[in-house]
Amino acid sequence: MSDVLIGVDLGGTNIKSAAVSRDGRVLGKDSRPTEAELGLEGVLKNIDASVRSVLEKAGIPFQDVIAAGVGAPGPMNWQTGVVFSPPNLPGWKDVPLADLLSQRWHVPCFVDNDANVACYGEFWLGAGREVDSMVLLTLGTGVGGGIVVMGQLLRGPDGTAGEIGHLCVSRGGRQCNCGAKGCLETYASVTGMVRTALEGIQQGENTILKEMCGGDYSGLTGKMISDAAAAGDEFALWVVQETGKWLGTAIGSLINLLNPEKVVLSGGMIAAGDLLFAPLRETALRQSFEVPGKRAMIVPAALDPDSGVIGAAGCALERLNKDS
Ligand SMILES: [Zn+2]
Structure with a gap:
C-alpha cells in the first residue's frame, strides 16, 4: 500500500488517528487520551504514538505516508498551521503544529479547524458524499x-x-x-x-x-x-x-x-x-x-464519531493536491 494519508482529530479529551488510502478506504484507527495536562510536549508525544500505532497495526511503513492532516480546536491560522491558544489545551500558545509534526514525520502536514475537517469528512466519505x-x-x-x-x-x-x-x-x-x-x-x-x-x-x-x-x-x-x-x-x-x-x-x-x-x-x-x-x-x-x-x-452524520479523523486525512489530500 503506497500513498497513505494520516488523519488526526485532536480534542481536549481524546486524540484519534486514522490511516486512509487516497481513494478513501480507512486502513486503521486509534484513539487514546490526549492528556492535555501534560502540556505541548506530552500531547505531541501522544499524537506521534497514536499515529505510529495505527501504521504498525495496519502494516504500513511510514515511507508510504504522503501527507498528514490534523483537525484541532481553534482559534488558529489554517494556512500556516499555527494554533493560537485553544481553551481546552492548556499551555498552548501560538504553537506551529503543522511545522512541528512535519519535522517529526518528514511529510507535509496541514492543520484545520476541527469542525471544518468533520464537515469535510462527511462531504468526502459520509452523508454528503454524493x-x-x-x-x-x-x-x-x-x-x-x-x-x-x-x-x-x-x-x-x-x-x-x-x-x-x-x-x-x-x-x-x-x-x-x-x-x-x-x-x-x-x-x-x-x-x-x-x-x-x-x-x-x-x-x-x-x-x-x-x-x-x-x-x-x-x-x-x-x-x-x-x-x-x-x-x-x-x-x-x-x-x-x-x-x-x-x-x-x-x-x-x-x-x-x-x-x-x-x-x-x-x-x-x-x-x-x-x-x-x-x-x-x-x-x-x-x-x-x-x-x-x-x-x-x-x-x-454517517461517519460520526470518525468524521473528524477521516476529514483531516481528506483535507490533507485536498491541500496536497492544491500545493502540487
Ligand atoms: Zn456566540
Whole structure:
C-alpha cells in the first residue's frame, strides 16, 4: 500500500488517528487520551504514538505516508498551521503544529479547524458524499459548523467562516461565551438544551428528570433529557422539541443563504432521532423558501464519531493536491 494519508482529530479529551488510502478506504484507527495536562510536549508525544500505532497495526511503513492532516480546536491560522491558544489545551500558545509534526514525520502536514475537517469528512466519505454543497452542525458542549460550497470548504480570508453556532437566533437572548447574545449554541447545544430544561424546572414543571438525576439538577445531562423524552415525559419531550425548533430556525436561514443539498447533524444529541428531527425539519421548512427547503435533506452524520479523523486525512489530500 503506497500513498497513505494520516488523519488526526485532536480534542481536549481524546486524540484519534486514522490511516486512509487516497481513494478513501480507512486502513486503521486509534484513539487514546490526549492528556492535555501534560502540556505541548506530552500531547505531541501522544499524537506521534497514536499515529505510529495505527501504521504498525495496519502494516504500513511510514515511507508510504504522503501527507498528514490534523483537525484541532481553534482559534488558529489554517494556512500556516499555527494554533493560537485553544481553551481546552492548556499551555498552548501560538504553537506551529503543522511545522512541528512535519519535522517529526518528514511529510507535509496541514492543520484545520476541527469542525471544518468533520464537515469535510462527511462531504468526502459520509452523508454528503454524493453532493457538492452541504452544511454540518456538530452538536456538543457548543455547536460547531462547517460549510462546503461547490466542493470546497468555505473558510473566508481569516479562516473563521462557518461559525454556525454563533448565528444569532434571538436578539438580546441568552448570553453566549463569545460575548454576544442569542447565539444558536446557547439554545441548541447540549449545554443549551440542559439550560432550557433547568429554566422550566425552576418554573415548577413536573418531570421525571428529578428522579433521574437523584434530585440534584447539577448532574442533569442531555442524555437524561432525551431518555426521559423517549420514555414519554411530557416536559422532557417539550425540551427536545424546543431544541429542535431552535436548530430548525437557524437551519432554515442557512438553507435560504446557501441552498445546500444536505444539512448534516452530528453529536450524541442526534440519538433522540425523530423526537428532535421532526420539529427541526418542520421549523426549517417553514423558515425557508419552498424550492431550497424541499431540496435540502436534513440528515444524521454517517461517519460520526470518525468524521473528524477521516476529514483531516481528506483535507490533507485536498491541500496536497492544491500545493502540487
Ligand atoms: Zn456566540
